[in-house]
Amino acid sequence: MKTTGGSDAAKRDAGESAADLVTDGTVVGLGTGSTAAHAIRALGRAVDSGLDIRGVPTSFASRELAREAGIPLVDLDEVDGVDIAIDGADQVAGGDLIKGGGAAHAREKIVDAAADRFVVVADPSKEVETLDHLVPVEVLPAARTTVASAVESAGGDPVLRDAEHKDGPVVTDNGNLVLDCDFGAIEAAAALARTLSETPGVVEHGLFVGLADEVHVGTGEGVTVHEL
DSSP states (O other): OOOOOSOHHHHHHHHHHHHTTOOTTEEEEEOOSHHHHHHHHHHHHHHHTTOOEEEEESSHHHHHHHHHHTOOBOOGGGSSOEEEEEEOOSEEETTEEEOOTTSOHHHHHHHHHHEEEEEEEEOGGGBOSSOOSOEEEEEOGGGHHHHHHHHHHTTOEEEEOBOSSSSSBOOOTTSOEEEEEEOSSOSOHHHHHHHHHTSTTEEEESEEOSOOSEEEEEOSSOEEEEEO
């Protein structure tokens, strides 16, 4: 389940705006998705021009793109910390996000939460007043049924995410399954996030509450920056 919407020009504006924040000697968290990909490509061009950075990828896809772009890569446990993380979102409401359209939200949250500065890149189609997108929940395969029951008890409708180009479910980079959970309008994101986090068998969920430091929204004609 990948989100659509927003022009490529708007995504490029947002990604390149965030990439401009990266300075020499920085450790950068490299997010996953079409908007974050523009930031990775922009950083690759800067590296080619002499910028000295190290990237911490959040998924197999971001790792491969960063390698193609020529960005030196390290694992999170090889560095003292992350100076800045640049990542996209499936939906943004103020400082709260829903992520996980690419099923990389567990690793994304680890890197984004570890960063001194977490910059979200998005196009206008991702901005909403109240979060209501499907919430991806990564689960241990053996806990699929029990987690689904817990989601239903919390007011959600869980559906196992199927792979697009093969038979069977989506399997994350961590070897787990993903339940896409419809909670309707989410008025209390922090409370729902706690409920999901406390559910046995949940590896990670796609609610990113209070983690973002700023949001760069590209329009195709410029960028609006929201500092949080």
